[in-house]
Structure formats: C-alpha cells, structure tokens
Amino acid sequence: MPGLGLPHARALLPGLAVRPADPAGDARALAALAERCLRYTPWTAAERLPEDTAAPPGAGIWLDVTGCAHLFVAGNDDDGEHALVEDLQRHVAALGYDVRAALADTPGAAWGAARYATSAEAPCLVVPPGGIERRLPGLPVAALRLPEEAVADLDRLGLRRIADLKDIARAPLARRLGSVVRRQLDRFLGAEAEPISPHLPAKPYVEGVRFAEPIAHLDPVRRAAVRLLYRLCARLERDGRGARRLVLAFHLCDGGHAEATAGTGRAVRDPAHLLHLLAPQFEGLDLGFGADAVTLHAPRTDPLAPRQTVHAAAGGPPQDDEALAQLLDRLAGRLGARRIHRLAPFESHIPERAMRAAPPLGRLDWPRPSRLRPLRLLPWPEPVEATAAIPDGPPVLLRWRRQAHRVRRANGPERLAPEWWCDAPSGRDAARVRDYYRVELADGRRLWLFREGLYGAGGDDRPPRWFVHGSFA
Amino acid sequence: MSGRTPRKPPEVPRTLAELRRRIEAIERAGTVGTASSAEDRLKLGLPALDGALVGGLPLGRLHDIHSGGDTDAAAAGFLTMLLARLVRQTGRPVLWCQPRRCVAPLYGPGLALFGLDPAQLILARPGGDAEGFWAVEEGLRCGRLAAVVGEPKGGVQPLVARRLQLAAREGGVTALLLLSPRAAPAAPPATARRVTAAQADGPALPFADAFSSRFARPCWQVELIRARGGRPGSWLVEWNHETGDLALATDLPDRPAETQRRTG
Numbered sequence: 001m002p003g004l005g006l007p008h009a010r011a012l013l014p015g016l017a018v019r020p021a022d023p024a025g026d027a028r029a030l031a032a033l034a035e036r037c038l039r040y041t042p043w044t045a046a047e048r049l050p051e052d053t054a055a056p057p058g059a060g061i062w063l064d065v066t067g068c069a070h071l072f073v074a075g076n077d078d079d080g081e082h083a084l085v086e087d088l089q090r091h092v093a094a095l096g097y098d099v100r101a102a103l104a105d106t107p108g109a110a111w112g113a114a115r116y117a118t119s120a121e122a123p124c125l126v127v128p129p130g131g132i133e134r135r136l137p138g139l140p141v142a143a144l145r146l147p148e149e150a151v152a153d154l155d156r157l158g159l160r161r162i163a164d165l166k167d168i169a170r171a172p173l174a175r176r177l178g179s180v181v182r183r184q185l186d187r188f189l190g191a192e193a194e195p196i197s198p199h200l201p202a203k204p205y206v207e208g209v210r211f212a213e214p215i216a217h218l219d220p221v222r223r224a225a226v227r228l229l230y231r232l233c234a235r236l237e238r239d240g241r242g243a244r245r246l247v248l249a250f251h252l253c254d255g256g257h258a259e260a261t262a263g264t265g266r267a268v269r270d271p272a273h274l275l276h277l278l279a280p281q282f283e284g285l286d287l288g289f290g291a292d293a294v295t296l297h298a299p300r301t302d303p304l305a306p307r308q309t310v311h312a313a314a315g316g317p318p319q320d321d322e323a324l325a326q327l328l329d330r331l332a333g334r335l336g337a338r339r340i341h342r343l344a345p346f347e348s349h350i351p352e353r354a355m356r357a358a359p360p361l362g363r364l365d366w367p368r369p370s371r372l373r374p375l376r377l378l379p380w381p382e383p384v385e386a387t388a389a390i391p392d393g394p395p396v397l398l399r400w401r402r403q404a405h406r407v408r409r410a411n412g413p414e415r416l417a418p419e420w421w422c423d424a425p426s427g428r429d430a431a432r433v434r435d436y437y438r439v440e441l442a443d444g445r446r447l448w449l450f451r452e453g454l455y456g457a458g459g460d461d462r463p464p465r466w467f468v469h470g471s472f473a
Numbered sequence: 474m475s476g477r478t479p480r481k482p483p484e485v486p487r488t489l490a491e492l493r494r495r496i497e498a499i500e501r502a503g504t505v506g507t508a509s510s511a512e513d514r515l516k517l518g519l520p521a522l523d524g525a526l527v528g529g530l531p532l533g534r535l536h537d538i539h540s541g542g543d544t545d546a547a548a549a550g551f552l553t554m555l556l557a558r559l560v561r562q563t564g565r566p567v568l569w570c571q572p573r574r575c576v577a578p579l580y581g582p583g584l585a586l587f588g589l590d591p592a593q594l595i596l597a598r599p600g601g602d603a604e605g606f607w608a609v610e611e612g613l614r615c616g617r618l619a620a621v622v623g624e625p626k627g628g629v630q631p632l633v634a635r636r637l638q639l640a641a642r643e644g645g646v647t648a649l650l651l652l653s654p655r656a657a658p659a660a661p662p663a664t665a666r667r668v669t670a671a672q673a674d675g676p677a678l679p680f681a682d683a684f685s686s687r688f689a690r691p692c693w694q695v696e697l698i699r700a701r702g703g704r705p706g707s708w709l710v711e712w713n714h715e716t717g718d719l720a721l722a723t724d725l726p727d728r729p730a731e732t733q734r735r736t737g
Contacts, residue, residue, distance in 0.1 A: 375579065473550020
C-alpha cells in the first residue's frame with residue numbers, strides 16, 4: 001500500500017518485516033536480469049526505474065525479439081511467439097519474481113499490455129501482428145506511460161480508456177493536454193517510432209593468438225605476446241580505459257600453462273611500460289615441447305582519459321607523476337604490491353594500532369602531532385626487567401637484551417586504557433591498562449617503555465610487567 | 474588495429490637521444506669541479522655545520538649516515554629532519570627502502586614531529602640488501618623524488634656505492650644511506666657522518682607536559698667523518714620539535730661532549 005506510514009503499517013500488522021529501500025541495488029538487479037534475457041534476443045534493455053519504487057507500474061525490461069521467435073517454435077504454435085513469451089515468463093518467475101510478459105508490435109503497446117492486460121492467472125499475452133487497435137483499446141489511459149498529472153487531467157475530462165482518446169482530433173488534444181499525450185498515443189499505436197537503446201554486454205579485454213604449429217623458441221612467442229600487448233592497448237585506448245591487472249598466459253602443447261601477471265598502481269595503457277612489468281617474468285621461460293597459443297587478459301580495467309603525450313623522438317620526459325607511477329609499478333613488480341606503501345593514520349589511541357598501510361599514491365591527511373611519539377616502534381613490545389623506586393613510579397634500572405641500563409631521566413606516565421570495543425574485556429588474555437614512560441638511558445638513548453597492568457588492581461591476579469615499545473630520536 | 478607486428482621506433486632517434494644523454498652527462502660532470510651554486514645545496518640552518526659542509530649538504534649525491542645501533546633512532550631522527558627539508562625544497566615525495574625484517578620500523582606519528590608529512594614518505598620493504606640497493610637505484614634514476622633512503626643491514630660494497638653515486642648524479646636525486654655503526658663507509662660518499670643520541674643537561678621533569686620536557690628537544694652528537702671540500706668535526710646539536718630548528722647545544726664544537734655533562 002504505497003504512501004502508508006511505517007508506524008501505521010506496524011500497527012496494522014505487528015510482525016511486519018521492514019527493509020530500507022535500495023534503489024541502486026534494484027537498478028543493478030534489473031540490469032543483471034536484462035543481461036540474463038540475452039538468451040532470448042541480443043537486444044535487451046532495462047527500463048529506468050522511477051524515483052518512487054513503490055509506484056504501481058513496476059520495473060520493466062525491454063526485449064526486441066524481432067526475428068528471434070522462430071527459434072522457439074514448438075508443437076502447434078506456428079510462429080514461436082507464444083512459446084517465447086511463456087518460456088520467458090517461466091524463466092524469470094523461477095528466479096522468484098512476480099512477472100508479467102506481453103508481446104506487441106510497439107514497445108508502448110507491450111508496456112501497457114504487460115501491466116494492464118495481464119493478470120496473475122494469465123501472466124502472458126501475445127498481441128498478434130496488427131492487433132493493437134483491435135485488442136487493446138479497452139486499456140486505461142495510464143497504459144500509455146503518461147505522467148500522473150496527465151492521467152488526472154484526462155480523468156477530469158472523462159477520458160479513461162485509450163479508445164476514448166482515439167476518436168478525438170489530434171490538434172485540440174495537444175493544445176489542451178500538451179504534446180505528451182499525443183506523442184505517447186502515437187508511440188502506443190505505432191505511428192511514431194520509439195527506439196530502444198540496448199544493453200551491450202562488455203566485451204572482456206582478452207586478446208589471443210594461436211600458432212599453426214607448437215613453437216618451442218621463446219623469441220617468436222615473445223614477439224607474439226608483444227603484438228597482443230599493442231593490440232590490447234589500442235583497444236583500451238579506443239574505449240578510454242587503462243589496465244590495472246594483466247595476465248599473460250602461455251598455453252603449452254603438453255597441456256601445461258605458464259603465466260606472467262602484472263599489476264599497476266593506476267590505469268595504464270602504455271605498451272612499453274606494461275611490457276617492462278611483464279618481461280622479467282617470462283624471461284628464460286622453458287616452453288618445453290612448445291607453446292600452442294598465447295593469450296593476454298586484462299581482468300581489471302579503470303577509466304583513463306586520453307591525454308597529450310610528448311613525442312618520444314622529441315626527447316621529452318614523461319609527465320612528472322607518470323614517471324613516479326611507473327617507478328612504483330616497477331618496484332611493486334619486483335618486491336610485491338604490498339611491499340610498497342605509505343603510512344596512513346588510523347583512529348586509535350593504542351600506539352601499534354594508530355597506523356595502517358595505504359597505497360603509495362593519492363591523498364592522505366595526517367593530523368598535527370599532539371603528543372610525543374617515538375620515531376621507531378617495535379612491531380611487538382619487548383619484555384624487560386625493570387626496577388622502580390616506588391611500585392607505581394618510573395623505572396630506575398632496566399635489563400633489556402641481556403644488558404643492564406641505568407635510567408638517567410624519565411618522563412611520564414601517560415596512561416592508555418585498552419579499547420574495550422575491540423579487546424577482550426575479561427579473562428586470562430584481557431587487555432590491560434598501560435602506563436607509558438619516556439626514559440633516557442645513561443648512554444643517551446631515549447626509549448618508550450610501558451608498564452602493563454596496575455599494582456593491586458581488583459580482580460586481576462597477574463603481576464604488572466614492563467615492555468620496551470619504541471625509541472625516540 | 475592492423476594485425477601487423479607493431480613497429481619499433483626507428484633506431485635513429487634512439488641513437489640521438491643516447492648521444493644527447495651522454496653530452497648532458499659530460500656537461501654535468503664538468504660542473505662538478507667548480508663551486509656548486511647555492512640552490513643545489515641543502516642548508517641545515519646551523520652556521521657551524523653549514524660552514525663545515527661548504528654551504529650545506531650537496532644535493533644529488535650519496536651521503537652516509539652511521540647510526541648508534543639497531544634501536545637507536547637518533548640517526549633516523551637526523552635523517553628524517555633532512556628529508557623534511559628536502560621535501561619542502563623540491564615539493565616531491567621521498568622513498569625510504571626499509572628492510573622487511575627491520576628491528577624497529579618507522580612510526581608515522583613520530584615522523585610528523587620532525588616536520589616530515591608522512592603522506593610524502595613512500596616505504597619500500599625489500600627482502601634483502603641486494604633488493605634494497607636495486608630499489609634505491611631505481612628510485613634515484615627515476616629522478617622524480619626528493620631523496621631516496623637506503624637502510625642496508627650489512628655494509629656497502631665499493632662497486633654498489635659507485636653505482637648509487639652515479640645514479641644519484643644522473644637523476645639529480647639525493648641518496649642517503651643509513652648504516653649500522655660497524656658498517657664500513659661506502660667508498661666515495663660525498664659526506665659521511667655519525668649521529669648518536671647524546672644527553673644534555675636539564676632538570677628531569679617527571680610529570681610535566683611532555684612538550685616542555687627534555688624529550689621534546691633531543692640532543693644528538695653529530696660527527697662529520699668526511700666531507701668533500703669540507704672539514705670534519707663533531708658537534709652536539711639540539712633539535713626542537715616545536716620550532717623545527719637545529720641549534721648547537723654547546724658553543725665549543727670540538728670539545729668532547731663528556732666534559733660538558735653534569736648529571737643533574
């Protein structure tokens with residue numbers, strides 16, 4: 001019941017299941033369904049969803065089945081249209097949708113028929129060729145895909161069915177109600193053409209070449225791979241995209257398979273740079289009895305706008321940021337993508353959690369430092385033996401890595417409580433309060449120490465322990 | 474797209490580019506002997522140190538910095554301060570090649586205290602020294618960085634050091650090697666120095682605000698071991714987190730720090 005408030009609905013039906021509206025998800029599901037319908041015709045399109053998804057007409061998919069119906073001929077059905085529509089309806093209904101299907105000469109008539117001429121008992125309707133005027137005049141004017149105001153205006157004039165509109169002279173109709181009613185009526189009846197722009201399946205970025213005979217030498221195979229790379233880059237350039245990942249596969253004649261993969265920090269379609277990333281991986285590759293085919297696949301691509309390039313012969317250097325991105329790709333290619341990173345801040349007051357790895361390019365905002373923090377932090381705090389003058393005081397003597405150190409100066413404590421929202425709050429491995437001290441040793445080194453746990457804390461029988469966590473400059 | 478083999482760029486322009494590059498290298502080498510101008514040196518803002526370095530740290534060269542040990546961050550702090558100034562001067566990021574099995578990795582919140590925006594620091598984690606030197610060399614040759622830092626666990630072979638120096642000069646990028654205290658100095662560094670943590674006098678302020686304590690102004694013993702055209706020496710310097718300045722902690726540069734100390 002559209003327009004019903006949630007509290008009202010809950011009052012009527014206490015066990016009501018409520019889900020938030022997800023228009024983007026609906027549009028995605030509809031597009032996926034349109035793609036599925038490619039089994040009936042290569043020409044399918046998902047209808048644009050109305051703003052208000054609760055609107056009665058429901059979401060639709062266009063299928064232009066011109067020339068496709070004969071493939072579905074079965075039994076005494078002479079042109080296959082009934083079989084196609086019924087199969088379509090069964091197929092989509094099996095996915096859990098409440099679905100109606102109608103086939104007519106014009107998209108407008110099919111739209112109206114599917115919504116207003118079908119019922120739950122007879123969900124399929126085929127309007128025979130040339131049968132729109134004969135079969136559908138009884139439909140309400142809403143079947144013309146009119147805006148709500150136009151339907152209300154027509155209703156006020158007593159024009160409730162399409163048949164009522166047909167006999168009225170066109171010019172006065174347009175003058176009184178605007179051109180939309182006239183245009184929609186023409187589209188319904190087929191007097192005006194209505195193009196449907198089809199959903200085009202994305203062609204995967206795969207290029208391949210097959211050899212007439214297996215080739216055992218790497219040289220010609222490498223040349224073929226380079227050619228594929230140039231071909232793929234040309235395609236990417238046409239589509240305004242760049243590769244983020246590339247997989248070059250050598251299919252060997254003994255059934256074996258060798259791969260070279262490259263990832264880039266951002267979209268790239270420069271064949272020379274991509275070859276630079278891939279080449280070290282198949283250098284010295286043993287092709288055994290020979291390779292049958294080579295394929296190059298870009299499983300991940302990103303949009304990349306065309307840009308002015310400097311002619312190589314002019315000796316101009318590549319763009320500043322481009323050269324840096326290429327350097328990062330080269331480093332990532334040899335060291336691994338996770339080994340090239342930056343340090344990103346993270347909202348946590350526990351020192352070892354206050355930092356994350358971030359990609360090497362892009363924006364990062366570090367807050368101004370508000371506390372003294374060490375320059376180097378040990379990945380795991382190292383336990384030390386410490387002697388303090390008073391139980392809750394700073395240490396006086398340290399024994400760290402089998403060496404005794406006298407503490408010359410100490411500063412603290414800075415108390416950091418565990419984060420109860422992600423640490424275990426109780427039990428043996430419960431996180432404990434840390435008291436951090438900055439200490440200066442006799443040899444001048446400055447360390448960051450902490451004492452874990454408190455003396456005489458209720459309910460915690462573990463004695464406090466000391467750790468070294470980092471070093472100051 | 475035609476199915477033909479993509480044509481390689483003709484050989485002539487490549488030869489030309491190669492020749493141009495060589496001429497450029499010769500020209501650059503020609504200027505090395507002459508006095509460097511002010512803009513290709515980095516001023517440390519400390520007359521005593523700048524004087525010993527003949528006007529500042531030369532850019533586009535290889536510099537060694539020896540630390541006091543694995544867990545001693547004094548040399549890293551001095552290095553970070555240099556990086557912050559290089560980033561400000563060139564507006565480019567820096568690359569720091571830190572071994573994967575580093576005893577004490579860099580900590581982002583601490584870097585910011587030395588004026589270096591951690592967003593400008595790209596970390597590479599090579600698996601070993603060989604990989605690390607390769608990454609440093611790639612970074613130097615790229616020429617789009619303010620500086621490249623290498624942190625080898627062992628020493629530097631003379632051949633490697635020579636390669637790095639050539640790469641630094643070619644790309645115009647400053648190379649900084651953070652070496653362990655026992656590592657032999659790389660064969661021809663432009664400068665080599667040893668930075669160790671040092672104490673300075675001052676009252677212990679156990680419960681005071683950290684920024685007003687001695688910990689906010691770390692002291693380093695900076696020892697200039699060699700500098701081409703400069704004069705080696707040793708200084709006790711003090712870094713101030715709040716102002717971002719270096720200052721001499723004592724006005725007698727060559728006097729050993731021991732005699733200055735008075736346990737407070």
